[in-house]
Amino acid sequence: MKFTQMSRRVLVMAASGVTATVVLTACGGVKTTSSGGEGAYPTGNIEMSVGASPGGSTDLITRAIAQGLSKELGVSVPVVNKPGANGALNAKELQSAKADGYKIAVQNASLFTITPLAVSANEAVKLDDFDLIGGISQDDYVLIAPVASGYKTIADLKKTGKNIKYGTTGVGTGAQLASALTFKQAGIESTDVPFDGGAPALTALLGSQVDVATIQVGDSIEQIKARKVVPLAVFSADRIKFLPDVPTAKEQGYDVVVSQYRFLTAPKGTPDDVKTKIGDAAKKTFATDTYKKFNDAHCLTPIEVTPDEVKKILDEYATKYKAQLDQYGISLAAKK
Amino acid sequence: MDFLNPVVDGFGVVLQPVNLLYCLIGVVIGMLIGVLPGLGPAATIAILLPITYGVEPVSAIIMLAGIFYGAQYGGTITSVLLRLPGEASSVVTVFDGFALAKQGRAGTALGVAAIGSFIGGTVSIIGLTLLAPVVAEVALDFGPPEYAALSLFGVLLVATVGNGGRTKSVIAAGIGLLLATVGRDTFTGASRFTFDSLNLADGIDFVPIAMGLFGLGEILYNLEERHHKVQAPAKVANVWPSRHDLKQSRGAIGRGSVIGFVLGVLPGGGATLSSLVAYAVEKRRAKQPERFGRGAIEGVAAPETANNAAATSSFIPLLTLGIPANATMALMFGALLIQGIPPGPQLVSEHPDLFWGVVNSMYIGNILLLIMSIPMVGIFVRILRIRPAILAPITVLITLLGVYTVANRVFDIFLVIVFGVVGYLMKKFGFEPGPLVLAFVLGSVMEKAVRQSLLIFGGDVTGFFTRPISGTVLAALIAVLALPGVRYLMRRKSAARDKELV
Numbered sequence: 001m002k003f004t005q006m007s008r009r010v011l012v013m014a015a016s017g018v019t020a021t022v023v024l025t026a027c028g029g030v031k032t033t034s035s036g037g038e039g040a041y042p043t044g045n046i047e048m049s050v051g052a053s054p055g056g057s058t059d060l061i062t063r064a065i066a067q068g069l070s071k072e073l074g075v076s077v078p079v080v081n082k083p084g085a086n087g088a089l090n091a092k093e094l095q096s097a098k099a100d101g102y103k104i105a106v107q108n109a110s111l112f113t114i115t116p117l118a119v120s121a122n123e124a125v126k127l128d129d130f131d132l133i134g135g136i137s138q139d140d141y142v143l144i145a146p147v148a149s150g151y152k153t154i155a156d157l158k159k160t161g162k163n164i165k166y167g168t169t170g171v172g173t174g175a176q177l178a179s180a181l182t183f184k185q186a187g188i189e190s191t192d193v194p195f196d197g198g199a200p201a202l203t204a205l206l207g208s209q210v211d212v213a214t215i216q217v218g219d220s221i222e223q224i225k226a227r228k229v230v231p232l233a234v235f236s237a238d239r240i241k242f243l244p245d246v247p248t249a250k251e252q253g254y255d256v257v258v259s260q261y262r263f264l265t266a267p268k269g270t271p272d273d274v275k276t277k278i279g280d281a282a283k284k285t286f287a288t289d290t291y292k293k294f295n296d297a298h299c300l301t302p303i304e305v306t307p308d309e310v311k312k313i314l315d316e317y318a319t320k321y322k323a324q325l326d327q328y329g330i331s332l333a334a335k336k
Numbered sequence: 337m338d339f340l341n342p343v344v345d346g347f348g349v350v351l352q353p354v355n356l357l358y359c360l361i362g363v364v365i366g367m368l369i370g371v372l373p374g375l376g377p378a379a380t381i382a383i384l385l386p387i388t389y390g391v392e393p394v395s396a397i398i399m400l401a402g403i404f405y406g407a408q409y410g411g412t413i414t415s416v417l418l419r420l421p422g423e424a425s426s427v428v429t430v431f432d433g434f435a436l437a438k439q440g441r442a443g444t445a446l447g448v449a450a451i452g453s454f455i456g457g458t459v460s461i462i463g464l465t466l467l468a469p470v471v472a473e474v475a476l477d478f479g480p481p482e483y484a485a486l487s488l489f490g491v492l493l494v495a496t497v498g499n500g501g502r503t504k505s506v507i508a509a510g511i512g513l514l515l516a517t518v519g520r521d522t523f524t525g526a527s528r529f530t531f532d533s534l535n536l537a538d539g540i541d542f543v544p545i546a547m548g549l550f551g552l553g554e555i556l557y558n559l560e561e562r563h564h565k566v567q568a569p570a571k572v573a574n575v576w577p578s579r580h581d582l583k584q585s586r587g588a589i590g591r592g593s594v595i596g597f598v599l600g601v602l603p604g605g606g607a608t609l610s611s612l613v614a615y616a617v618e619k620r621r622a623k624q625p626e627r628f629g630r631g632a633i634e635g636v637a638a639p640e641t642a643n644n645a646a647a648t649s650s651f652i653p654l655l656t657l658g659i660p661a662n663a664t665m666a667l668m669f670g671a672l673l674i675q676g677i678p679p680g681p682q683l684v685s686e687h688p689d690l691f692w693g694v695v696n697s698m699y700i701g702n703i704l705l706l707i708m709s710i711p712m713v714g715i716f717v718r719i720l721r722i723r724p725a726i727l728a729p730i731t732v733l734i735t736l737l738g739v740y741t742v743a744n745r746v747f748d749i750f751l752v753i754v755f756g757v758v759g760y761l762m763k764k765f766g767f768e769p770g771p772l773v774l775a776f777v778l779g780s781v782m783e784k785a786v787r788q789s790l791l792i793f794g795g796d797v798t799g800f801f802t803r804p805i806s807g808t809v810l811a812a813l814i815a816v817l818a819l820p821g822v823r824y825l826m827r828r829k830s831a832a833r834d835k836e837l838v
Contacts, residue, residue, distance in 0.1 A: 053378070053380070054378050055382065055664070055670065082743060083743050084534060084745070085520065085534045085537030086536050090536060120527060122532060147720070156660070165792050172525050193480075193788050193791045194522055195790075196522065196784070199659050203476065203657075204480070206657065206659075207476035207478070207832065209479030209480060209792060221678070223680060225680065226682050230679050240653065292672075294674065324716045
């Protein structure tokens, strides 16, 4: 294996680089023509963009759906990560993309219902700027405490009479909203300590750096099962099947229902038949055992509803959150 | 010893031909993507995730793990040859690695780095085998206050590692800290220095800054240089580290292994800190610290050993506590979930075959990487023989492509160009980009940690000093601050004696 010619070596290098990139970006290609074109949709690749880095829940859900869509529609469905501004960057890009069904994205409810409560108006995105294809699933939050603390319920926290330091997954997230509402309603003096997502918040809780933490169920279920942490409440409307013994905040007397909710979107003005086609393919994907297994593994509750219902759910959330924040005088953004 | 039974069984798992093959595939892919700047292990694993669904869980994780630590090996190559650090943890390698390459000793640098990486990785796996559960519990004692103290210590070290003047290092580090404040405030959601651009909402990414300041800056500077004097392509002499080189780096590799293992367990910045601390330790111990930054072989051995050791020990939080320490670990978490093996505190007891299979595969993987590195070093060092007129544009192209792939954002390409110009100007005025980049990385860790700590302490600053670990680190910090004064006095005494060569 000795290369003697310089140019050849450069070529080999360049070629290996290019091949690696091509292989990595177009894995599992079924039909790899460029997007657009005549004939029945779809005739080319459908790109699914993710407004988050690889590895997060939104990314994993998108990849699971992309795999199914590719199988159902017979075209490649590459996933492209466009992280930034909690997904707003990706949303803005999707908003200005061609409305032909070749660019779609899974988006988070919190971006439309909670983030606008924490950031300036010009950075917020509106639901009306997108066409909805259908609902996907609900991702619930749970309030947890270290086992050693002895806390079992939210009322126990109040009994301590001390300032409760609570970790959350960040500013403008459902975790922050749910905790802030709960402690305010319970009249518990508390301090919000935001972390970058579930893992660091959980780490801090396991090390008893904070008193309690609110994170996604999927991020903490194993620690709960291993009895490293105790769940005090879930913030869903009803108990969830992954933690059937854990009472909701509502059962404990606090009017706090907060979940992350994800749905499939396309640019505004995407033709109806295209949306139906994607929606049907998504439904077939949801019905597969692989996808159901995926949902269970990540503790996601399927809410595979119609676009109208998605809109209804989101509008309800947005109105309710805003009203509750006003009612209790909570501000997610600037503190004190 | 009952304890060793599962470990031995684990070797049985790895040595199955299928698993050996996946291990090989993993480390080869890892090494390749490590060489390409930008495309990191996280993005690669995300893309390969669907392929792993149909594979046995152990094989899948063995492969994904191989990609992760294989990338650490590959990253060294571009840092040394082209001054392109692909990850924050290899920034420090650039200082002496690139200096060595310029002296025609790239092979020495890469050879020592490969050997150091192998030893660091292996020591860390042994540590993982014997100490994982204990270490994981200790790591939990590291809360925001400890991170605050450590990162402050790191920033202080930054000022001492550059080979420019200390004042210039401090200025560069200060700019780095300021750059770290760009983006949406993680505590209030307020936008800082984003100029209403959503592209800056998450702040600036490490990759465009490092690629611009180091890679592009260097290329621009060289283009100008070429008009002054004809630069002969660097000679590529002694591809192999001599016995003398190995002897010289022995201590650095040993200390780097330990530092890397210990700091790597800490999620968030552990690997970067470990390479920085390992380098600073060597520079402090050296009889002639001024050699550092001008091609000291220990300056390559220490950080490369440490970052590989850290890459291995960063598996500890995932495998023993079920906490993913970084994006790559988060993806492995996802991969395990899909396979029906939720990573959590019970992983070791419920799936010992998987745990020990993966851990033991790292021994094999490291050996494979070392074997592969040997011929690769010989091939890669010849890149330096390519005329700058050809090499420079190719490097720029690869850099720009690499930066784009990080977030699939054109904006980042403009950022690289801006930082490239800044890097050029810095070099022209005698500033080192190293302190700036490292301070940038540590700055965001520090800001978050300090503010979280203050929230936890209820605003009471003395809290930092009353906790054992953060208190100790801060005490050490004060000692280091006082040391230059003491050293100055000592050096005046022994100035005459210090002239002999090593």
